Amino acid sequence: MVDWDLGRLRVLHELAERRTLGAVAAALGYTPSAISQQLATLEREVGQPLTEKAGRGVRLTEAGRILAERAGVLLAGAEAAAAELASLSGEVRGTVRAGGLQSATRHLLIPVLEQLQREQDGLRLELTDLELEQALPELRLGSLDLVISDEYDGHPRPRPAALRYEVIHDEPLRLVLPADHPRAAGGGPVPLELLREDVWVAAAAGTGHHASVVATCRAVGGFDPDLRHRSNDADVQVELVRSAGAVALMPVLALPAADPALAVRDVAGAAVRRRLVLLTRDAPPGPALAAVLAALAERARRLARA
Amino acid sequence: MVDWDLGRLRVLHELAERRTLGAVAAALGYTPSAISQQLATLEREVGQPLTEKAGRGVRLTEAGRILAERAGVLLAGAEAAAAELASLSGEVRGTVRAGGLQSATRHLLIPVLEQLQREQDGLRLELTDLELEQALPELRLGSLDLVISDEYDGHPRPRPAALRYEVIHDEPLRLVLPADHPRAAGGGPVPLELLREDVWVAAAAGTGHHASVVATCRAVGGFDPDLRHRSNDADVQVELVRSAGAVALMPVLALPAADPALAVRDVAGAAVRRRLVLLTRDAPPGPALAAVLAALAERARRLARA
DNA sequence: GTCAGGTCCAGTGACCATTCATAGCCCTGA
DNA sequence: TCAGGGCTATGAATGGTCACTGGACCTGAC
Numbered sequence: 001m002v003d004w005d006l007g008r009l010r011v012l013h014e015l016a017e018r019r020t021l022g023a024v025a026a027a028l029g030y031t032p033s034a035i036s037q038q039l040a041t042l043e044r045e046v047g048q049p050l051t052e053k054a055g056r057g058v059r060l061t062e063a064g065r066i067l068a069e070r071a072g073v074l075l076a077g078a079e080a081a082a083a084e085l086a087s088l089s090g091e092v093r094g095t096v097r098a099g100g101l102q103s104a105t106r107h108l109l110i111p112v113l114e115q116l117q118r119e120q121d122g123l124r125l126e127l128t129d130l131e132l133e134q135a136l137p138e139l140r141l142g143s144l145d146l147v148i149s150d151e152y153d154g155h156p157r158p159r160p161a162a163l164r165y166e167v168i169h170d171e172p173l174r175l176v177l178p179a180d181h182p183r184a185a186g187g188g189p190v191p192l193e194l195l196r197e198d199v200w201v202a203a204a205a206g207t208g209h210h211a212s213v214v215a216t217c218r219a220v221g222g223f224d225p226d227l228r229h230r231s232n233d234a235d236v237q238v239e240l241v242r243s244a245g246a247v248a249l250m251p252v253l254a255l256p257a258a259d260p261a262l263a264v265r266d267v268a269g270a271a272v273r274r275r276l277v278l279l280t281r282d283a284p285p286g287p288a289l290a291a292v293l294a295a296l297a298e299r300a301r302r303l304a305r306a
Numbered sequence: 307m308v309d310w311d312l313g314r315l316r317v318l319h320e321l322a323e324r325r326t327l328g329a330v331a332a333a334l335g336y337t338p339s340a341i342s343q344q345l346a347t348l349e350r351e352v353g354q355p356l357t358e359k360a361g362r363g364v365r366l367t368e369a370g371r372i373l374a375e376r377a378g379v380l381l382a383g384a385e386a387a388a389a390e391l392a393s394l395s396g397e398v399r400g401t402v403r404a405g406g407l408q409s410a411t412r413h414l415l416i417p418v419l420e421q422l423q424r425e426q427d428g429l430r431l432e433l434t435d436l437e438l439e440q441a442l443p444e445l446r447l448g449s450l451d452l453v454i455s456d457e458y459d460g461h462p463r464p465r466p467a468a469l470r471y472e473v474i475h476d477e478p479l480r481l482v483l484p485a486d487h488p489r490a491a492g493g494g495p496v497p498l499e500l501l502r503e504d505v506w507v508a509a510a511a512g513t514g515h516h517a518s519v520v521a522t523c524r525a526v527g528g529f530d531p532d533l534r535h536r537s538n539d540a541d542v543q544v545e546l547v548r549s550a551g552a553v554a555l556m557p558v559l560a561l562p563a564a565d566p567a568l569a570v571r572d573v574a575g576a577a578v579r580r581r582l583v584l585l586t587r588d589a590p591p592g593p594a595l596a597a598v599l600a601a602l603a604e605r606a607r608r609l610a611r612a
Numbered sequence: 613g614t615c616a617g618g619t620c621c622a623g624t625g626a627c628c629a630t631t632c633a634t635a636g637c638c639c640t641g642a
Numbered sequence: 643t644c645a646g647g648g649c650t651a652t653g654a655a656t657g658g659t660c661a662c663t664g665g666a667c668c669t670g671a672c
Binding site for chain 1: 648
């Protein structure tokens with residue numbers, strides 16, 4: 001008959017994921033001191049230590065890990081109950097927090113945001129730019145409700161458990177060249193091997209884009225690209241093409257607006273593709289999230305037709 | 307991300323079972339005012355009404371019923387987590403609340419209480435005499451941890467869902483007569499039909515005991531007993547036999563200590579039996595409850611041997 | 613009318629987060 | 643090797659908030 005405080009359980013649950021009190025405090029909007037005291041009260045209630053010192057931080061004890069896991073189940077149950085009640089009322093209202101990479105945000109989330117602001121008054125959509133590595137824990141912990149990520153041919157993302165995973169868009173990568181590049185003439189597909197001497201730009205090492213560019217040049221063009229510049233920002237990549245004479249392979253959604261200084265061409269031969277992937281918690285969505293997901297799906301269909 | 311207050315959810319859950327705010331207040335140890343306010347806050351959090359007026363009381367709305375059910379799941383989860391943590395520590399400590407009918411309390415619960423008080427220091431066992439009808443909701447809602455009930459041949463108790471149900475003792479009913487009763491002579495089994503003219507005493511109409519006595523007299527003795535006195539208290543029944551010359555059919559555990567004014571005889575022919583039934587919530591017990599159940603089982607085995 | 617059940621309101625006490633200060637641990641640089 | 647600064651967690655004091663109590667009040671049933 002212990003009516004545990006779900007807030008305190010959430011603290012423990014977040015601590016299991018975020019490792020330090022400070023991170024938990026930041027995530028929940030408290031000071032570290034408050035977190036420390038909440039944990040202390042929880043330990044008093046439980047009657048056994050949940051954390052132990054580990055260097056300058058803390059580590060969960062066995063009991064702590066078990067309770068944190070249980071807490072996750074309880075919190076998910078509470079969320080499910082909230083969703084059920086919300087869909088009972090049917091009203092589309094509340095806040096939905098979305099995270100995603102740049103091009104997805106621009107072409108999917110922002111149009112959806114605009115549309116919903118017009119159509120649904122009680123709905124509030126919050127956007128955050130995040131790397132997938134940061135976004136996944138937030139999604140699992142509930143501080144994000146949906147995440148859009150990407151996935152390149154040959155470099156599948158790990159599929160984390162307890163998350164729903166749906167491909168919502170699939171598009172080719174195209175070549176971006178300076179308009180005065182010798183291979184830009186004509187306008188037809190460009191054989192990749194003709195770009196073996198060029199300077200390339202791609203995303204940072206370790207990303208799907210980077211790996212995909214290298215793999216494509218090797219497989220289709222038969223060479224290792226001189227991948228001299230690395231930026232995860234599409235605008236920076238474009239600027240390097242425009243001003244530094246580099247070449248790039250970019251997904252359609254990341255392409256710049258028509259620009260006389262740039263030429264965009266298909267790759268001759270095998271097309272490389274990337275997919276946009278929608279991640280949500282694997283639980284029935286409330287009406288607010290459902291509305292966002294529906295709008296998102298609609299938007300993705302229109303992108304595919306375009 | 308609504309961290310609902312489990313206390314408030316418990317209020318709702320209890321209300322679903324107990325129907326009136328006053329009853330909930332009494333059960334949880336608050337004033338009705340507090341309950342009313344907790345519900346009001348909960349409704350504000352949920353954003354839709356959970357109760358509606360019905361006469362001078364309240365009734366749960368659809369949303370209220372749904373949330374109450376969800377609350378039940380959450381509360382059970384919290385209890386399971388507590389049990390898991392407790393068994394992790396392995397310490398047998400805490401409070402176990404038991405309810406049961408008189409004879410079971412006297413011969414099973416009280417000896418167990420004595421034993422555990424000697425053997426287990428941190429354990430506290432609380433006993434309550436309750437009719438089964440009152441005890442079952444308490445058990446389901448968690449204000450009791452175990453209940454011992456009885457069951458007579460031919461009158462099975464309804465088996466409520468979500469409760470574990472185990473027969474822990476099985477015993478015959480025996481005849482109790484005044485020592486100077488003509489049929490008490492000898493000491494062997496007494497044919498029931500010889501008692502057709504006697505005045506009988508049994509438990510109140512509607513109980514298993516009452517029905518069982520009537521059914522036995524009809525089936526074995528071929529008569530409708532003159533069931534003049536009704537008391538659920540075994541001592542009162544015995545006193546009526548001793549002082550008013552009535553006769554009774556009593557389960558062994560309810561029999562009085564040896565008394566020269568009384569004769570105890572077997573019934574000739576088919577033996578009528580009653581069973582003691584142990585009811586617990588259908589969830590893994592913590593170490594404290596486990597210890598009580600073990601002691602109870604041991605005690606029941608010793609009763610059976612005796 | 614009277615009673616039972618529920619709600620509203622003001623007052624009070626407990627609890628909880630913040631701030632500020634302290635203590636331990638790790639890394640760095642002399 | 644040691645001193646120091648940064649990082650992390652904890653403790654004490656304070657102030658605000660929240661929730662329960664007690665009482666007045668309302669409504670519906672008998």
